[in-house]
Amino acid sequence: DTEVTQTPKHLVMGMTNKKSLKCEQHMGHRAMYWYKQKAKKPPELMFVYSYEKLSINESVPSRFSPECPNSSLLNLHLHALQPEDSALYLCASSQEGVVRMFNQPQHFGDGTRLSIL
Amino acid sequence: AQTVTQSQPEMSVQEAETVTLSCTYDTSESDYYLFWYKQPPSRQMILVIRQEAYKQQNATENRFSVNFQKAAKSFSLKISDSQLGDAAMYFCAYSDYNTDKLIFGTGTRLQVFP
Numbered sequence: 001d002t003e004v005t006q007t008p009k010h011l012v013m014g015m016t017n018k019k020s021l022k023c024e025q026h027m028g029h030r031a032m033y034w035y036k037q038k039a040k041k042p043p044e045l046m047f048v049y050s051y052e053k054l055s056i057n058e059s060v061p062s063r064f065s066p067e068c069p070n071s072s073l074l075n076l077h078l079h080a081l082q083p084e085d086s087a088l089y090l091c092a093s094s095q096e097g098v099v100r101m102f103n104q105p106q107h108f109g110d111g112t113r114l115s116i117l
Numbered sequence: 118a119q120t121v122t123q124s125q126p127e128m129s130v131q132e133a134e135t136v137t138l139s140c141t142y143d144t145s146e147s148d149y150y151l152f153w154y155k156q157p158p159s160r161q162m163i164l165v166i167r168q169e170a171y172k173q174q175n176a177t178e179n180r181f182s183v184n185f186q187k188a189a190k191s192f193s194l195k196i197s198d199s200q201l202g203d204a205a206m207y208f209c210a211y212s213d214y215n216t217d218k219l220i221f222g223t224g225t226r227l228q229v230f231p
Contacts, residue, residue, distance in 0.1 A: 040224070042222065042223060045219070090162065092162070105167055108154075110159065110160050111160045113160075
């Protein structure tokens with residue numbers, strides 16, 4: 001069983017819909033991440049939250065809007081997505097390192113497979 | 118910029134045999150971490166093993182071990198006594214203080230035959 005829980009597991013939406021992906025962890029981790037992964041490719045980092053504050057935005061289009069309501073929960077709000085946004089969206093969490101996060105292993109969820117019609 | 122290269126898109130191994138997956142990286146940093154992650158068809162990325170660059174001793178986790186050659190910037194993963202459950206995509210990843218995020222290689226798909 002994964003310690004990072006993502007819901008829903010699958011999502012099909014039209015280009016005009018608004019939906020949200022949810023990620024939850026109860027390991028006390030203070031860093032949380034969103035990745036996008038296309039088939040047969042490595043994950044691409046989208047956003048990083050550290051202590052509930054956005055610390056990295058990898059120039060992601062504004063139709064993706066992250067939110068971190070508390071230290072255990074991470075959301076990704078979706079609006080007006082394009083067909084090329086169809087992918088597996090992975091959430092991860094890690095301990096906050098002494099200075100930075102780079103030496104902390106990340107724990108991943110099972111992902112949400114998103115299809116845009 | 119730091120890069121990670123996995124030159125083997127696919128590998129196969131017979132059950133109970135040993136297989137080695139290759140990974141090379143490029144960096145000018147002296148302090149960094151290297152990781153191997155496994156992603157089975159179930160989709161979850163699972164940490165297999167981690168190596169700190171300042172440690173000369175190669176990391177080992179049960180049947181998984183690494184051959185870390187810092188001067189050559191090489192970080193290969195050896196899987197001993199391969200099992201059917203080892204079949205997955207394996208990603209090599211790098212992280213350092215400045216990037217503060219994981220940089221992934223393109224992955225190696227491992228098939229295990231009975």
